[in-house]
Amino acid sequence: MEQEKIIIPANGYLMLFVFLFLFIGSISIAIITEQPLYIICTFIALLIAPGFVMVQPNGSRVLLLFGKYVGTIKKNGFYWVNPFYTKKKISLRASNFDSERLKVNDKLGNPVMISTILVWRVQDTYKAAFDVDNYENFVRVQTDAAVRKLASMYPYDNFADEGVDEDITLRSSVNEVSSALEKEIDERLSIAGIEVLEARIGYLAYAQEIANAMLKRQQATAIVAARHKIVEGAVSMVEMALEELNKKEIVALDEERKAAMVSNLMVVLCGDKDASPVLNTGTLNH
Structure with a gap:
């Protein structure tokens, strides 16, 4: 199984100078000498042009050569790579995800409305690009699944008349529930190379039919x-x-x-x- 491979390609400014020299010089010489053979250098320059790539801070480019993974550029700068490389852009910045309010049953079977706020970022570009079909959609679906599972593990609140004496509840144990949610989501998203920075309950209330x-x-x-x-x-x-x-x-x-x-x-x-x-x-x- 392949893993992420970090590469640092050729300096883009040097290749830009070569490109300009070939492109402008060949056209100029062809006009002066009236020798059309110099136009071949122009085509070479045009072949070099697609190889330029710019990587911004907290950005990356995944490189493929005819379907084969070559490596990932993570260091920001201006580079030149093989013009035949396919360059896939993947952001390494932290992203926020506010899930929809889901209706789930807590440990006691009471319907509750719950949502989560997730802060995540791509850690392994190879897994994000090739181990899942769409890593952003994968984050949304797996987060919803983790929230549903978490809500079913704890009661909404303690009620003495039902003999419920749980140490951890969804309403009062904010830190414990957030820690369990973060661990659950992190395990689910590790397959896509996603790092969970923070996960916490964004909204929590009884469902409308039993709220009163x-x-x-x-x-x-x-x-x-x-x-x-x-x-x-x-x-x-x-x-x-x-x-x-x-x-x-x-x-x-x-x-x-x-x-x-x-x-x-x-x-x-x-x-x-x-x-x-x-x-x-x-x-x-x-």
């Missing part, structure tokens, strides 16, 4: 979590209040009055609205 239901579910989960914290804090405050009253002997409370006090404090501390005080001028039983 999932939003309500997330809100309910947040409310339950908040209530849990409120109740936990209220219990701690009630316990502290009873301990302080008992320690300082401000008032002696029997079990019935303690229960009433706990009930009132829990209502005040856990309620959504401000409590309205009620003055009791009698006893607890009247």
Whole structure:
């Protein structure tokens, strides 16, 4: 199996001087001497002309001779090669690819919309030119396939009511998911000589048909979590209040009055609205 071969061809400026000398000199001498044989040098000069090639920074030219791979020019400059070479231009610059939003199922089977942003460049010109049919289309197709696979490996989010306790989720584990995506895409594109510089999730959301239901579910989960914290804090405050009253002997409370006090404090501390005080001028039983 052939591999990329870097070559540095002849200096283009020197051959440009030879071309101009043959082309202009042969025409001039033919006119002065009226000898048509010098016109042959003009045809030689015209044969030299197709061999000039210019390579810009972060560019390359893949050279073929009647279907046989000769080598790749990666160093920028002005060169001259065999006029019969076929010169295929391949850019070595970094390219951005923003994939379309795909509808896929996450690990729990929930439909989500996801897209990725990929930064890539050609590393091996031989593989990019000859191991795949169209390396740019290959990048797009394989990136979409990698995103679909990644989305099916992780849940969108953690939900306690389903017993889901994943360390990595699509929504919260951005660095881990991006690293796994980059590795997956890099393995797929290595056959085309493509180097993955960066890959990350560009868009992530539930599919439209379940977006409203999932939003309500997330809100309910947040409310339950908040209530849990409120109740936990209220219990701690009630316990502290009873301990302080008992320690300082401000008032002696029997079990019935303690229960009433706990009930009132829990209502005040856990309620959504401000409590309205009620003055009791009698006893607890009247």
